[in-house]
Amino acid sequence: MDVCWQDVRKSGGSLSLSQRLELPRVQAENPDVLDITSVVMQGTAESTGRRMRIHGVVTAQLTYKCSRCLEPFIQTLSTDFDESVTTDPQQAQDEIWLVNADCFSIDPWIEQVVNLAIEFCPVCQPDCQGLCPLCGNNRNTHPCNCVEDVRDVRLTALAQWVEDSDNEPVDER
Ligand SMILES: [Zn+2]
Numbered sequence: 001m002d003v004c005w006q007d008v009r010k011s012g013g014s015l016s017l018s019q020r021l022e023l024p025r026v027q028a029e030n031p032d033v034l035d036i037t038s039v040v041m042q043g044t045a046e047s048t049g050r051r052m053r054i055h056g057v058v059t060a061q062l063t064y065k066c067s068r069c070l071e072p073f074i075q076t077l078s079t080d081f082d083e084s085v086t087t088d089p090q091q092a093q094d095e096i097w098l099v100n101a102d103c104f105s106i107d108p109w110i111e112q113v114v115n116l117a118i119e120f121c122p123v124c125q126p127d128c129q130g131l132c133p134l135c136g137n138n139r140n141t142h143p144c145n146c147v148e149d150v151r152d153v154r155l156t157a158l159a160q161w162v163e164d165s166d167n168e169p170v171d172e173r
């Protein structure tokens with residue numbers, strides 16, 4: 001969406017923003033994201049002199065692929081954003097963007113905050129049991145009786161040695 005200085009000034013320096021936008025690249029660029037609904041941005045633009053602060057909340061429903069069991073699940077993404085712009089080159093810094101136009105798009109910022117809020121290694125539930133590495137069953141829905149024997153060979157040898165020494169005849173004297 002575009003924010004225009006003119007509109008913000010006309011509203012006495014504070015303008016409510018409400019916008020729904022599509023961010024198809026979020027899904028295309030994140031393999032763990034299977035789907036994303038339209039993103040809703042609600043916030044406020046406040047101008048003081050040549051500065052404007054735009055802040056609010058961005059929400060969307062995301063369908064993730066669980067990184068353990070690979071099943072899809074839906075989660076709400078909700079994240080704050082807060083950006084400042086200026087038309088004065090003297091005031092522009094790392095956190096304050098210089099804009100020369102009367103109207104400018106804030107879509108790239110919204111896309112950035114959504115990308116930053118995406119779950120890394122999403123899980124469908126905190127105690128998701130994942131897939132069985134032996135039979136491939138989803139252990140949440142199909143518990144299996146596979147026994148994972150992943151003991152280290154050296155530990156197995158040690159266990160054998162301990163067992164053997166235990167069996168040695170004990171000297172009576
Ligand atoms: Zn899962």
Ligand SMILES: [Zn+2]
Pocket residue numbers: 132133134135136137144145146
């Ligand atoms: Zn199994």
